[in-house]
Amino acid sequence: MKTIDLKKEFKYLYQPSAKKVEIIEVPRLQLAMIDGAIEKGSEPGKSPLFAEATQSLYSISYPLKFMLKKRKTNAVDYPVMALEGLWWVEDGLFDITVKDNWFYTLMIMQPDVSTPNIFAEGLEQVRKKRGDSDSLSKLRLAAFEEGLSVQTMHIGPYATEPATIERMRAFAREEGFRDCVGSGGKHHEIYLGDPRKADPAKLKTVLRHPVEKI
Numbered sequence: 001m002k003t004i005d006l007k008k009e010f011k012y013l014y015q016p017s018a019k020k021v022e023i024i025e026v027p028r029l030q031l032a033m034i035d036g037a038i039e040k041g042s043e044p045g046k047s048p049l050f051a052e053a054t055q056s057l058y059s060i061s062y063p064l065k066f067m068l069k070k071r072k073t074n075a076v077d078y079p080v081m082a083l084e085g086l087w088w089v090e091d092g093l094f095d096i097t098v099k100d101n102w103f104y105t106l107m108i109m110q111p112d113v114s115t116p117n118i119f120a121e122g123l124e125q126v127r128k129k130r131g132d133s134d135s136l137s138k139l140r141l142a143a144f145e146e147g148l149s150v151q152t153m154h155i156g157p158y159a160t161e162p163a164t165i166e167r168m169r170a171f172a173r174e175e176g177f178r179d180c181v182g183s184g185g186k187h188h189e190i191y192l193g194d195p196r197k198a199d200p201a202k203l204k205t206v207l208r209h210p211v212e213k214i
Contacts, residue, residue, distance in 0.1 A: 001069070004078040004111050014082060014190060016206060018153035021171040023211065026146035030114070031084070031107040032060055034138050043099040044085075045195065049135075053106050054083060056135040061108045064122045068113060081109040086186040094182050096162050105186075107144070116141055146188070150177065151208040157200040164207055177211040185210040 007014065013026060034053045044050050061080045068076045086105040088094060110119075119141040127136060150172045154164040169179045181187050190206035 001075040001077055004076060004113070006078055006081055006109065006111060010109075013151075014192070014206060016151055016153050018155050018204075021150060021152040021168050023148065023150055023172070023175055023177060026149050026208070028143050028145040029109055030112055030141065030143055031109050032057055032064075032119070033105055033107045033140050033142050033144075034135065035103070035105050036138075037104065038100050038102045040100050044102075044104075050104070050106075052133075052135045053104075053138075056133070056139055057083065057106055057108050059126050059130065059136075060119070060122055060139055061110070063125055064110065064114050064118065067118065067122055067125070076111070076113050078111050082190050082192055083108055084188065084190045086188055088181075088186045094187060096165060096187070110141065114141065146208070146210060148177075148211055148213075149188075149208050150179065150211050151206060154205045154207045155202065157203060158195070158205070161205070161207065165209075168207065168209060172209075172211050173214075176214050178214050180210040180212055 010029075012024065016022065034057055036049055036053050038044060038047050038050060058080075065078065065080055068078075084107040086107070087102050088104075089101050090103060092101070114122075123136065123139060130136075150168045152164060152168055154161055172179050179185070188206075188208040188210075190208070192204040192206065193202070195203060
């Protein structure tokens with residue numbers, strides 16, 4: 001059986017240092033995705049639709065892993081990757097502290113061996129086991145090339161992200177780049193801990209913003 005070590009191959013994207021900010025080039029990746037929006041007066045941690053979308057992403061990612069691991073020829077094993085979120089607003093400026101006007105694309109990276117046909121087969125298996133749902137019908141497999149970005153590891157509760165984002169923006173300016181979030185770019189979070197279980201002070205979240213050369 002072949003093993004694809006996605007965590008090792010993409011360590012620079014999913015385990016950056018918290019001590020430094022860096023400019024990176026994010027390559028074209030394949031991800032399972034689902035789109036949605038936070039309900040007015042709510043926030044990600046309290047949104048039923050957000051929770052349902054998250055569950056749907058995991059409900060396809062694990063069956064795909066086991067399908068590929070158990071197939072009789074060319075079996076492949078790999079880790080299920082972290083949950084990611086792209087966040088933006090349709091009107092006005094993106095404000096990290098105001099969350100009930102956010103739109104999102106939730107994602108989990110998939111290896112290239114998960115072809116569209118295999119993805120469709122996996123979805124059909126999930127529907128047979130769990131029944132169909134609106135969130136399952138919104139799942140898709142797609143490529144995403146983020147390109148030039150500024151990133152770092154944020155350690156602590158989500159509420160303290162603004163200070164880390166200011167560090168990222170300051171570093172980008174010093175290096176001659178402009179942060180594109182708020183002008184078409186999307187705020188990107190990669191969740192390396194479960195906020196329901198982890199000590200908030202130790203919670204790890206990769207923060208990434210697209211940038212362009214000034």
